[in-house]
Amino acid sequence: MELYFELKTLQLKETFSIAYGNYDKREALLVELSYLNVKGYGECVAIDYYQIDIRKFVVRLTKIKRLLENQAIIHPAEFFTFLSTMDLHPFLLSALDCAYWDLFGKLENKSFVELNTIPSPNLVESSITISVADINDQIGKIEKSSWNRFKVKCKGLHQVNIEKLLKLDRHIALDSNASFTDQDCLWLQENERTARFSYLEQPRPVGNYKILNKESPANWMADEDCQYLKSLEELLPYYKSVNIKLMKCGGLTPALEMIRKAKELGYKIMIGCMTESTVGISAGCVLAGLTDFADLDGANLISNDYATGNCVENGKIILSDKPGLGIGLKEL
Structure with a gap:
């Protein structure tokens, strides 16, 4: 399995105003897990009131990249158990879990709903x-x-x-x-x-x-x-x-x-x-x-x-x- 990740900037159509503040954009982290040229995707975003520093996630992914890439293709529930041993922030954990569900379903040729x-x-x-x-x-x-x-x-x-x-x-x-x-x-x-x-x-x-x-x-x-x-x-x-x-x-x-x-x-x-x-x-x-x-x-x-x-x-x-x-x- 291979891991790829990339920072993205999401531009809002208009200023998004909530009680916490006003926002014109959000920083996002795209995560891609691939196997035999089949690709699964997950994402997390930087939310300041959750105190999310997305660049720390990039550092963390760089450190665990080899561990993830050495992991065999297993059921997503087992993969989540494996991820849970790494003490990952829930936002980053979500991006990886979703990317793996996407990849696994594509490999099985079945939707998540199925x-x-x-x-x-x-x-x-x-x-x-x-x-x-x-x-x-x-x-x-x-x-x-x-x-x-x-x-x-x-x-x-x-x-x-x-x-x-x-x-x-x-x-x-x-x-x-x-x-x-x-x-x-x-x-x-x-x-x-x-x-x-x-x-x-x-x-x-x-x-x-x-x-x-x-x-x-x-x-x-x-x-x-x-x-x-x-x-x-x-x-x-x-x-x-x-x-x-x-x-x-x-x-x-x-x-x-x-x-x-x-x-x-x-x-x-x-x-x-x-x-x-x-x-x-x-x-x-x-x-x-x-x-x-x-x-x-x-x-x-x-x-x-x-x-x-x-x-x-x-x-x-x-x-x-x-x-x-x-x-x-x-x-x-």
Whole structure:
């Protein structure tokens, strides 16, 4: 097996504004694993609020390159066990795990969905993100959009804005990126109309979730609070839903385990993403058949997507049915 990796810059179509800051681009790391000229791809991105230094990943890959290349082709679950011995950051672990699933499926001539018996008809629609902005600008974007589901970013809670959003006849979720106060959360979960929002994502900073009541009308959804399998039982009294992102948990292999456990515990589940190319989004799309919500708009937000594969068009998740994760690189 051979390993290749390359830094990429993802240019956003417009400034992406969330409570953590404003962004015009994201740095990405493309990982390629190949065997007998068959290539599998994975990706991770630099996210500052996760304190990701992607160049450290390049150094780490350089150090473990020979170990990876000496590894025989085995089942992806066994390969993940091998990767788990290397103490890799979950973002880098995810890129390697996804690349290997893509390679393995292509070698077997079977898609990830086939290999894992995942239902694929009638997939849930993805939301598209509406950046932090003046509420009238946000509403204008929603009304002009051909998408049906929206995740509206908030920087703090403004009750007048909430009322305006509730008047729209659209599927709307709120994502405060941890910018709500305890008082904001109490107001939301004491307001029965809050149930009209699809979900309310990561309202408080990590670990500050005990003000939340899962029995309230609010569908509280954990994002940064839910990064590992063991988080699920700890969060159960507070959150109704969890956002599973491949980079957070370490890839497709642990994501499958988290989804199984979350279902056992009665959570609603979302497969989410960050700002990613079609490499990352293709990996997320294959899990959509197991989830209640999807937020897989990452590749739709960038202007220089360098890959092909599974995709999202106006919210509809379209699986390519190609082997592995169905990923290919564009000829630029």
